[in-house]
Amino acid sequence: MSPSTSEREEYLTIIAPTAAAAMAQFKARGLDAEGYFITGKIGRHQFSLVGEAGSTELFSGNGMIAATFSRKVPQ
Secondary structure, eight states: OOOOTTEEEEEEEEEESSHHHHHHHHHHTTTTTTTOEEOSOOEEEOOEEEETTEEEEGGGGOOEEEEEEEEEEEO
């Protein structure tokens, strides 16, 4: 079901060293009570920050676990 025109999808990604740490942060922040739910698979990612001057490897190029959550909010 797609969101109605009066709603938009909002995303939040938690980056942590382990899946357990990411989910513990989800629970500690009460994100379920705020309407967030897991959007996809939790997995290890490498991160780069891209800007006008090029890109920078984040977390020293080490893979970190990313867990993305979403919720529908009024526009």
